[in-house]
Amino acid sequence: MPVKRSAGLLLFRRTAEDLVEVLIGHMGGPFWSARTEAAWSIPKGEYEPEESPEDAARREFEEELGLPAPEGEWVALGDARQANGKLVTIWAVEADLDPERVVPGSFSMEWPRGSGVLQEFPEIDRVGWYDVEAARPLLVAGQRVFLDRLAERLDGGGPEEPGA
Template sequence: MSEKRSAGLLLFRRAPGGAPEVLIGHMGGPFWSSRSHAAWSIPKGEYEPEEAPEAAARREFEEELGLPAPEGEWWALGESRQANGKLVTVWAVEADLDPELVVPGTFVMEWPRGSGTLREFPEIDRVGWFGLPEAHPLLVAGQRVFLERLAERLNGAAGAAEATGP
């Protein structure tokens, strides 16, 4: 049995004043409905070994949000092993997206458990833009490292721009 892998795309934009904001989604379904802390995720999903992780990130973005992945320079934020053992690979891209345009994909599960009734739920029930300090406690713990890596990359990019000067 092969290792479970997931790939995703973290959108970021610069708020007025230049502080970065990220777009994250609140996980859908009955388990997450009353939670906020550690109940949000970067749009991502599983892929098989024959699929390139970049292609999976693009596909999963569209499946989860109902919109194509935005064009732009993709910054590799690396990998992180989640508590469930899954290896997650994430890229960041600077782009703006109106949360009102999101049409989430759905999944089917038995609910209530043991009832024999299958119900459909949105993969992500809402999305929002958050500053990095606000997003950190909202994201599931295993994905927070990607915010830290994005902040390092942005700080490095700012430092490089300042170093080269006009």
């Protein structure tokens, strides 16, 4: 069985206090509604082998946030295997984005389970800027490595090749 792959884009900005903040989204739907810790994600999504990871990251950003991916230099943060076995590839881009402009995409699922009723839920129900340390416990565990890699790249260290 082929490995599922996902790609995404982590926006970051620098504050007047020289802190680095990242834009992350709280996952939508009934499973995540009451959770805060480990319930946020980098905007990302699955792609098929015929699509490049870069194109998928750009597409998923727009699907999840309703806005085009911002222009800027893409900094490769590499790959990480998630607990579910999915391989996630992330890039970072320095850009600012007003969370009030976000218009999240949606998905359908049967809810409550077994009811036969399909309901629509937002892919991401809210987004926010958080400094790296505040974002760490919010992100799902398998994505926290990308915060470490971003900090390394911004400090001038570490490789910039995907898979690093």
